[in-house]
Amino acid sequence: MLRPPRPISRRRFLQGAAAAAVAAALPRGARALTPDAMLQIGHVQHGGNWNPRPTALRRLGWELGRRTSIEPAADAVPVRLDRPGLHRHPMLYLAGSGGLPPFSEAERAALRRHLMYGGFLLVDSADASDGTGFDAAVRRELAQVLPASPLQPVAREHVLHKTFYLLDRQGGRVLVKPWVEAQAIDGRLAVVYSQNDLGGAWARSELGDWEYPCTPGGEAQREAAFRTGVNLAMYALCTDYKDDAVHLPFILRRRS
Amino acid sequence: MDGGTFNAWRLTALTPLPAWALALLGLAALASIALAWRGLAGEARRARKAALVALRALAAVLALALLAEPALELLQTARVRNRFAVLVDASRSMAFPLEPGGPSRAAAAGAFLRDHRAELERLADRVDLEWYGFGGEVAPVDPAQAVRGLEPAAGRTDLLGALEAVTSGAGASSRRLAGALVVSDGADNAALADGLSGATRARLRALGVPVSAVAVGRSAPRDLAVERVAVDDFAFVRNTVTVEATLRARGLEAQDVRVVLRREGAVVAQATVRLEPGKERYSVPLSFAPDQTGTFVFTVAAPVLPGEAVTENNQRSFVLRVIRDRVRVLMVAGRPSWDVRFLRGLLKQDPNVDLVSFFILRTNADQPGPQEDLSLIPFPVAEIFGEQLRTFDAVLFVDFAYGPYRGLEIDRYLPNLRDYVRGGGALAMVGGEQSFGDGRYGQTPLAEVLPVAPLDGTSEAEGEFRPRLTAEGKRHPVTALAPGEAPNEAAWASLPPVTAVNLTRALPPGAGASVLLEAPAVSVGGRAAPLVAVREVGQGRTLAVATDATWRWGFLAAEGGQGNRAYLRFWNGALRWLVRDPSLGPLQVEPDAPSVEPGAPVGLTVTARGPDWGPAAGKKVSADLVSEDGRTVAHGEAVAGEDGTARIELVPPGPGAYRVVSRAEGVADPASAAVAVRGAGPEDADAAPRPELLQAVAEATGGAYSALPGGDLPDLALADPEVVEIGRRKAVPIWDRWWTLAGLAAVLTAEWVLRRRWGYW
DSSP: OOOOOOOOOHHHHHHHHHHHHHHHSSSOSSSSOOOGSBOEEEEEEEEBBBBBBTHHHHHHHHHHHHSSSSBBOSOOOOEETSSSTTGGGEEEEEEEEEEEOOOOOOHHHHHHHHHHTOOOEEEEEOOSSSSSHHHHHHHHHHHHHHSSOOOEOOTTTTTGSSSOOOOOOOOOOSOOOOSSSSETTTTTTEEEEEOHHHHHHHOBTTOBBBOOTTTTTTHHHHHHHHHHHHHHHHHHHHHHHHHHHSSSSSSSOOOO | OOOOGOOOOEEEEEOOOOHHHHHHHHHHHHHHHHHHHTTTOOOOOOOHHHHHHHHHHHHHHHHHHHHHHHEEEEEEEEEEEEEEEEEEEBGGGGBSSTTTTTTTTHHHHHHHHHHHHHHHHHHHTEEEEEEEEESEEEEEEOOHHTTTTOOBSSSOHHHHHHHHHHTTTTTTTOOOOOEEEEEEEEEESSTTOOOOOHHHHHHHHHSSSSSEEEEESSHHHHHHHEEEEEESSSSETSEEEEEEEEEEEESOSSEEEEEEEETTTEEEEEEEEOOOOOOOOOEEEEEOOSSEEEEEEEEEOOOOOOOOOOOOGGGEEEEEEEESSSSSEEEEEEEEEEEHOOOOHHHHHHHEEEEEEEEOOOTTTOSSSSSGGGGOOOOOHHHIIIIIGOOOOOOEEEEEEEESSSSTTTTHHHHHOOOOOOTOEEEEOSSTTSSSSGGTTTGGGGGTTEEEOOOOOOOOOEEOOEEEOTTTTOHHHOOOOSSHHHHHHHHHHTTEEEEOOOOEEEETSSSSSSEEEEEEEEEETTTEEEEEEEEETTTTEEEOOSSSOOOGTHHHHTTTTTTHHHHHHHHHHHHHHTTTOGGGGSSSEEEEESEEEETEEEEEEEEEETTEEEEEEEOOOEEEEETTTTTEEEEEEEETTTTTTEEEOOOSSSSSSEEEEEEEEEEEOEEEEEEEEOOSOOHOOOOOOHHHHHHHHHHHTTTTTEETOOOOOOOOOOSEEEEEEEEEEEEEEEETTTHHHHHHHHHHHHHHHHHHTTTOO
C-alpha cells in the first residue's frame, strides 16, 4: 500500500474533487466488498519508468465495474516483486516506457513462484517499441522468469478472445502488433504481453478527457482496448471458463 | 571282448567322411557305371556288354565299401516291460445317470470294468497294467475299487493333463507307456473343453501312445444352465452396464424362460428367452444402470424347470464394484473472484472431477454494450436446477445469491435443490457478500439443509481472522490437513488468516451438523462464528464454508514457501466427503477376495474410527454374513486393535451371494461389502457326456473306441510292445578283411583283361 508521496497541485486537487462528486452520483453496487473479494491489480514497481500511464488502471477498473459483474477495487496497488504481500494480488500489471534494469534473482524467483501457483501478469509496453526500449528489456526479463515457456502470439481462436467480449481486433494507443503474446504454464496463460500501449488508451484524466489519441483506429481502437482489458481481467479470474460453457451444450452429457 | 555277450547287431559305417562326401562318391560310382554303359553302345553281343558293365559295377561297389568303411556293430540289449494305463473318470459329472433314469455313469463304468477285467488282465503277459482315477488330478487306484465304481468327487475333468501325467511316468516309473484306456463321460472342462484344436491334437500326438476310449453316457441330461456371465469387474454409477449371460439348454422343449439379474435379492434387470429345440446356447444381454456406488453381489438366475438334472447351475453370482466415473460437480458462482478462480482451477485440474461451472459475468445493471459483441450465454436455470440437477454428485454455490436475477426466478428451484440434497445429493455453500445471510438464504428451503443457520440481513465481518479447529474438526476428514492431531493443528495455525466471515449460527445438537472450524474473533450470539461446518441431512450431505478467502490458504500460503498443499487437501477432502467417497466412512469392511471357493472361510478386515475420527481401539466390532433372502447366516465378533482394525473370518454355509454387514460399537452406520461363494463349479455347469470328444481322441492317437451303454471292450492298441535298451556295443570293421581289397584288384584286372581281349583298347 506504499504510494510514493506526490506533490499535489491545486489544479489536480480540484480535478479529484470533481471526480469524487461524479462517483458519488453513480449507481454503484450498494454493498461494500472485502478487499480480497475485489479485483485489485498489483502494479509492479520496477527500476525503470514503471508507471507511464498513472490513470490507466483506475479507468480500466471503472469500466470493469460498469460493464461486468467483476467488482474492481478503486485503484491498483503498487507492489514490489521482492517484497512480501505480492500474492495478495493474483493479477499483476507490469508497464513501462524505455529500458528497464535487470530484475534481481530474488525478484525473478518471486514472480516465477507467483505465476506458477496461478498468478497472472499483464505486461503493457507504453513506448511503442519493437525490438528496442521497453520491448527488448521486458522480453529479456520474461525469458528469464519462465525460461521453459517462450512468448508466443495468442491465436485468434484462443479463449482469451471470448472470455467476455468476442474480440476480433486488438486495441491500444498504437498498433505495433495486431496480436498479443503470452507465456503459458500447463495450458494456462500466465503472462500476456501487449506492445500496443493498452494503458495509453485507457488513461483518462480526472476531468474526463482521454489523455492520448489512439492511432490509427481512433475511438474504435480505444473501445477495443477496453474490451481487451475486460477480457484479460476475465481471463485472470475465470481462465478457460468460456471454453466449457460455450463449447459444451447446456445439457452437457446425458447419462444412461 | 567276449563276443558271446552280444545278442544283437546292426550295420554301420565307420568312415570319418561326412555324409555329403559319401553322397558325391556314390554319384561318382554311378557315373563310372554309366560311362561304361555308354562306351559299350556299339557292342552287338549282349553277353560281352553285360559282363563288362557288371564288372564295372562290382568294382564301384567294392571301391565304395572301401571308402565307407562298413562295420558290424555288436550290441548288448535288454528287454523291458512296458506299461498300460487304465484311466477311470472320477469327476463329479460321473454321478449323472448314464441314460435318463439309468444307473450313474460311475456305476456303469465300474460294471464295464468288472465285466472286462479278465480281458484287461490278459494284457499283463505283455505289459504291466496300471490303474488310475482322474479328475483335475490323476492318482493310482486299486483295480478292485475301480471295478466297484470310483466315487465321483473331483471338481474338474482334465483328460489331456491326466494322459500327459501318466505318459511322463506318474506311476513312479520311467518305463514307456504302451497304451492307455480311458473310461470317461468325456465331459472335459480343461484343455479339451472346446473339443480338439490343432494345439491339443498336437499334444495328444506328442504322447506317442495309442489312447483307446470307452465313452460312458450317451444323452445329455435335461438341464438349463447359466453357463457364463461376462461383465467387467467394475461399473460406473448411473451408467448403463450390460451383463452378457450365456444360457445353455439341453433336452428341453420349446418354451419361454425368464432370466433375471438380481442385486442382493432385488431384480434389477430381466429378459425373456425363447428356447428352441436343437439350439443349445442363448446369449442374454441384461442391462441396468446401478444407482449406488459400492460393491455388490449380482446374480443371474434362470428358473428351475421340472426334471432338471442339475439345479445348482441355474444361477451364477458375480461381484461388481460400482464406482463413479468422475465426480460430477456443478459450480455456480455469483461473480468472478479469486475464491472462485482458484477453486475452479483446483476442480478443473482434478481428473476425477467432471466440472460444469456457471459464472454470473454480468447482471442487468451492467452495461457492456451490444449483446452480439458478447460471448455470454443465458443462465440455463431450468435445465441445471430442474431436470439435470440429479445428474450431479455435488453442487457448489460460491458467492451466489438467488435473489438479484429477477427474470430467472431461481428461488423457485430452491425446494428442488433441498430435495436433491435430502435424496442423497451434496451441496456446498461457499461464502462471499452474496452468500448465506448476505444472500438472504436464512428463510429459504435451503436453510433446512444447510449445516449452519444464516443470519439474514447481516453482512460479512471484515478483518484478519485466524481459524480454530473445534473438537470435531480435529478429527474430521474435511479438516484433516495432516495426519495426527498435533501436526494437523500446526498446519491450520500456519495458514494465512481469512479476511471475511459470513455471519451464521451453529445448529443445535441433534440436527446432524457439526462445526469443524470457527473464527474465535467473530462472535455470533456470544459464540465463535462457524467457518466450516458439515451436516448429514436425509441421505445427503452439506458443507458450509462461511468465507470467500480460502484461496488465501493456497495462493497466499505459497508466497511463504508452504506451497498450496493445505488448500488442495482441504478442498479435495471436502469434495470426497461430500460425495461420500467410501474410503472416508468411519467404518470400513473389506473382504480378502471378492469370491471364495465353497467351504473356504471369508477373511474380513474391519477398520473402525470413533466419533472423534480417531482409531476405535478396543471397541467391539462385528460382521454378519447376510444371504440373498436377508437371513444372517454367519456372525463373528472381534475387538479392534490399536490401529482400529480387526480380523474376522466367517464361513459361508454354501454357494451364493452374501452381503457382509459390519458394525462397530459407537458407529451408527454399518459398513458393508459383498462376497460371492463360487457355486456351480465347471463340473456342475456342464455335465453333458461328450462321446464324440473321446472318439476324436482315440482317432487322433491311433486308439480304438467304443461307447456305453452297449459297447464292448475295443481292441486295445499297443505301441511297440518292447523297448530296446543298449547296454554295451562293439564295432567290428568289415573292410579291413584282405579279400575286400583283393577282390577289388581282381575285378579291375578282369575288366582290363576282357577289354583288351575284346578290342576296346
